[in-house]
Every structure is written in C-alpha cells, then in structure tokens.
Amino acid sequence: MSRFLVLLLLGFYFQLAFAQTEKKSINGKVIDAATKEPLPFVNVFLANTTTGTSSLADGTFLIEGIVIGKYDLIASYVGYKPFSLPVDFSEKKNGYTKEVQLTIELEQEAKELLAIVVREDTVNWARNFEDFKKHFLGETHNSKKCRILNPKDIHLYFDPKDGVLVAHSKKPIEIENLALGYKIYYYLYQFEVNFKTDLIYIFGVPRFEELVPNKDRQAKIWQRERKQGYYGSVTHFTRALRDSSLKESGFVVKKIFTKANPERPPDEWLNKKIKQLRDKNKSNVLILSADSKDSLSYYMKLRSLPKQVDSIAKKIYTGAEFVRSNKETLENINGKYEVVFDSREEIEYLNVVRRKYTEKQKSIFHFLSNSLTIYSNGYYEDVRSLFLEGYRSWHEKYSNILPLEYLPPLGK
Template identity: 40%
Template sequence: MRLQAAILIFFCSACLYGQAQVNSIAGVVRDSLSHEPLPYVNVFFANTSIGTSTDSKGEFILSGFPSGKYDLTISFVGYKTQQYSFDFSESTFKLEVALAQELVQLSEILVKADTAQWKQNFLTFKENFIGTTANAAKVAILNSRDLHLFFDSGDKVLVAHAKKELVVENKALGYLVNYQLIDFTLDYKYSRMQYLGIPRFEELRPKNNLQLKKWENERRKAYEGSFAHLVRLIYQQELENSKFQLFELHEIANPERLPQQFLDERIRYWRTANLQNNAGKEKVVRRVGDNNVAVNGSGLSDSLSYYLRMRSLPEKIDSIGRAIKTAADLLRPGSTNIIQFKGRLKVLYKEREDVLYVLDKRRAPQRFQESTVHFMGSELKIYPNGYYEDVRTVFMGGYLGWSEKIAEMLPTDYKYVEK
C-alpha cells in the first residue's frame, strides 16, 4: 500500500500560546469527487490509543492528549489511507481532508503466495513480527488468513502482504492492535529483517481489577529498557539518573587474527602439503629452532586446521569508546531534541536478561541487557512522547533487536509511572 497525498487545508493556532491551553485537532472528511461528508471514518494517531470516528457530518475532534509529534491517520474502507504529521505543544489545528477512492488494480490483488508452505512461512513471520518473548505466547493474529506469504528460495527472502488490517490481540499487555501492514521483508542472505506499518491501539476490557493490575505491571516491564524509554530520558535530560549506560562503539582490526594474505598463503601451502603427503610423494619438513623436523600426516592436518580456525575469526571486532554520561553528550549543542550522532552505540540496561533470550543465544546469562543501536543518519529528532524521526535510520541489535517486536509494543501515549 502506498500513502497518497490528499487535499489538506489546515489552520494552526499554535502560535497563540497565550490562548491555546489544550492540544486538539478537529476537522471534516469528505469524498474528493462528490465532496459529500464521509461518516464512520477512522481518525487516529498512529501507534497510539488516541482515536475516534467521524460523525454523520464527516466531522471529528481529538483533544486533551500530551504534547509531542503524532502521525494523524485517516482510514476508510474503499479509500486511500492518508497520513499527516503534526507537532503539538499546546496547539490547535483545524483541517479539511478530501479522501480519494482507491482504484484496485489487478496487479495489487494478484500477490504471489506460497500456499503449500503457508503454515511454515506463517510461523517464521510470527516469530519475527510478534517476537519470541514470554508475552508473544499470549499474542494472536485473529485474521491470519488475510496474510499473503511468499518465500523466494532463490533470493532467500520471505515477503508478507495483507489484504486488510491485521487484528492482533495482545492478552499479555491488554491491547487490541489493528495493524496496516505496508511492508515485511525477511532477508536470510543478508541477515536483515524490516517491517513497516500503521498500528492503531485499543484497550482491552479487563475481567477484573486483578487482570488490570497485571496488565499495568506487564506494560511497565515492557517499557523499561525499551528504545522509547531511552528516547524519553534523553529528551528529559535524565539519562545520567537512569539504569542505562551508553558507550560509543568502533570497529578495529582483530589483534588475535593474522593478516588475510598471510593466512591465504599458509592455507594453500598446508593443503598442498597434505595432498603430497597423502600421495606419498615426499616428506614435508618444518623448521624448529636450528633443526629440520619431518612432519607427519597428523601434524600437517593440525597446521591446516590451525590456519583455517584463524581465518574463521572476524577481521574486525568492536572496541568500546567514549562513555555517554549525559544527554548533552548526544544532543546537538544548544538543542534539547536533536540527537547529533552517527555510528553505533553500545547500550546497557541494568536489569537481568530474559531467560528466553539467553536460551535463544545458547550461552550463559550476562549481567545486564546488552544492545547495539546504529544511527545511520547524522541527526535524529526526538519528541517528549517518545516519537523520533526518521525511524528508517535507526537499527537495533542484541537485546533490543530481540525484544522490540509487536508483543512488547506499547502505544506512544503510554504513561509510565516508575515504581
């Protein structure tokens, strides 16, 4: 699906700080051809639980939400979904939107799908989209058969498309997530996975107060140590008082690995020596001190194995650099909301790793949750509600790469209360 531009007229009273006390946005949605008002259109901020529907006159209003940046999303069956970004700081916006009908092309319907391998492909999709945390076991895609899944065995790529919004029920956190899947690609060849979509959160109704408290506790656990948590702390200038520890990461030559050219020469030599020894043509002699010592078949194999093992070591390794002690160490001078950093950060969060993560890594547990965050752009703009842009320039690995999936996803308007 491609997000198209609509006719948009807005009036902003954000500059009237003395008058504007509450963030709000109101407007009317019409058909772009007939200009008739459209009732029952979904109007919401993406990745939040803030939303409404247009009334019989096509009108809507959202108000009383926290300051920050939001992606206003307007969605209606049979029309192209529209999305616009607004930065609220005690601001009021009024707008008129003309929705264009979606002309369904044959090429958009005929999505190549591998029906024979659908179950296996779905399990793979679910692991990478929902996640493999303990909460993931309590998450279900209620309309999974609306998914088109195709695995390209040549390129080793799994692609997913959805005919309609995916309805994801998260009984661990107490949310129903309506997810417009725009793109999902799992590339085995390059070990890359990316997905893009528009989530809309709805609160599930708890059976009793006990379930509500359990959801609140699980939401707190999902938030603590998350990237949204880190972004908010940087914006609030409270990084130094948190459980986060940040360090710059640099790549250096592996001191335990011999130069590549030397290794290639040694491996060629000992492979030839092995072949000659097996053929019984001549004895191979190795210089040891002042003496020449004949090398038997076992010694030849040991030498070859040594250099092969050496070549399997990574040419580059990570080296920990400067410690990031305060938010000011990352922010552009004089700015409170622009991270000016390009490269990789080692991110430690002073809590134990989840046992499922340890099992997935097949190693002993480490003291803290350890992640890498790669900032591809030179700057990243952040907002008080945890919103950041451009999301496509941030990549996470390690613990965050494992945990930042749908099963642990919270709406941007989640209000964290520290215990």
C-alpha cells in the same frame, strides 16, 4: 546475542517524555479527492496511540485531548489509499498552535490494484504464519498471551531462493494482547524477513484500544506488566537520551569502535604462506602436519577471520555528550553503541542465546544518521535511522509495545 538485526519501523512508536497539562485538538472533514463528497465512518487517529475517532455522516471529525508533541495523523478507509500527515504541536516549532483544522482528501485505489492477488505460498501457509508470528509478535513471555484475530487476512509468501518471507494485508491486522490489556489494529505497509542477511523490516501504523478488565485483579496485572515492559525499552531509552539521564535511568551506554583484528595477520603475509603450502601440495589436498601451524587449513582459517572487530570504549554516556542544535535534536550521534539495562533478561531469551542463566539486558543500537530529533512526547525521526541488535531486537515486538501516551507510575 540475537542474530537478527532489526530495523525499527514499528509505526513511530515512542513514548511520552513528560506529563503535559495543555491539550490540543484536530478537527476537520474527510472527503473523496475526486468527487469532493464527504466520507463517513473513516478511521482517523494518531499513530500508535489510543487517540482517534471516526468521521460522521457529513465527513467531519474531532480529536481532542492531544498532549504536546509530534504525531502522525492517519486516515484509513476501505477502497482508498491510506492517508498520513505529520502533525507538530511542539511549543518551540514554527506553526505551533492549539488546534489544527484540515480537510483530508482520500484517493480511491485503482481497480487494477484492488484486483491484485498476492502470490501466496498456500501449501506452506501454516508454517509461514508461525514464522510471521515469531517475528511480529515475538517469542517473549507476553507473546504467549497474544493472538491474531484475523489470520486469514494475512497473505504470506516465502521465496526459498532468496530466503525471504513477505507478508501483505489489505485489512488491518487485529491483535488481542491479554498480557498488556490492549487490542491493536495494525495497518501493515511492509513486512519482510531475510533469513540469509538476518534483517527484519517491519513498517506499519498501529491503533490501540484499551481492553476492559473483568476484575480489579486483572487491571492490576496489566498495570504491572505495562510498567515492567516499559522499563528498559527503546522508548524508555529514547526519553532518557533526550533528557541526558541515561545513567540515572539504569542504562550503561558505551560507544563501539572498529579496530584491526589482532588475531588476523595481514593479507599479503597470509596469501604468501598459503601459496607456499599449495605449491608443496600440488594435489590441493589438505594434509595436516605434526605442527598445525604449518598446515594449509590453519592459514585458510586465519584468512577467513574478519579483518576488523568491535572494540567497546570505557567511557559511559549520559546523553549530554551530544551536541544539540536545540533541545530536541542531537548531533553526531551516528555509530554503534552497547546499551546495557540494569534488569535481567526474560528467561525465554535463553533459547535464543543458548545459555542456562540470565544476564543484564544487553543490546547494540546502530544510529545510521548523524542527527536524531526526539520530540517532547518521545516521537523521533527519522525512524529508519535506528537498527537494533541483541536483546532489544528480540524483545521489541508487538507483544510488548505500548501506546504513545503510556506513562509508567512514579517509582520503579
């Protein structure tokens, strides 16, 4: 399994659960919060979609063709604080409406904040940038066809004492993904890799643009790669979980419990043995006897074993087992689950797990909250409540992420 545990904060990036015929719209005006003057050319978009626009000279904007569900509306303008507002078009929610009208007031960033220079590790920038790409774009098959177009806008700092790599960028990171046919503008809020704790935090907002294929063959390749990237993804899993169709969708999901490690004796017994052997060896030198079980090193190794280990239950979940306060909210979901998808791993993953053969895609999903709400378009909250380990922690990077409105063609 991949050794890194990933917190899914990749910009609220989940998927469309059903094709919807009724479309919604958002219209409004962007103004300066202090002067109340209109702001032209502000990027106004729905996070992790290809849906968005720019405000006109008078600050007005219109976004149409929005499918039912929940979204994060983003407004971004140089020199101003980013604006984010959850917009709920769910049919059964209070305030359900066909159209949202609003005025967005953007606050200017303080001049002293604009003048802050990130303490970069300029000497090791190239090495730090390779680490950034590894954890941001990934090392998947598709990552080989991705490139960051504005690398020098990314400020990188590595703290060798804490083993932490941090990245900042005032401008959106521009990613050209020739594997899936998208250009991504990523507004980075937080990027941190802790090499000591094996935790990765990536938090930001992506905006997608469709690339134009140069040939029909290119368009077919993109369609194939998008479809392949979708199946087995966290997005696919979340949709299946909401619809209680995990098994039918190719997922084998089992709950993981912790139990006492049967290979590790109790502390009281171990400490007694270790004390006895140390008393015999006052020089504190580890000397192995003919019987290794009489040696100090043997019992020290036993004491270093974890007190608890994971145990995987036999029951296979469909998604219907979770109590639901409504169709969208699953209760009592907190815990760890083994998730195996019925498809082989990418061959590039073998370098991580140090195997010579591929297996079915196996991951661990950690749900930290007791409840999880999944909307009809696949948007879920709280995004901070899900950690990944194993194959998905390696695979769910921006070389493989699809926009919110993507729907795979019928059939697999």
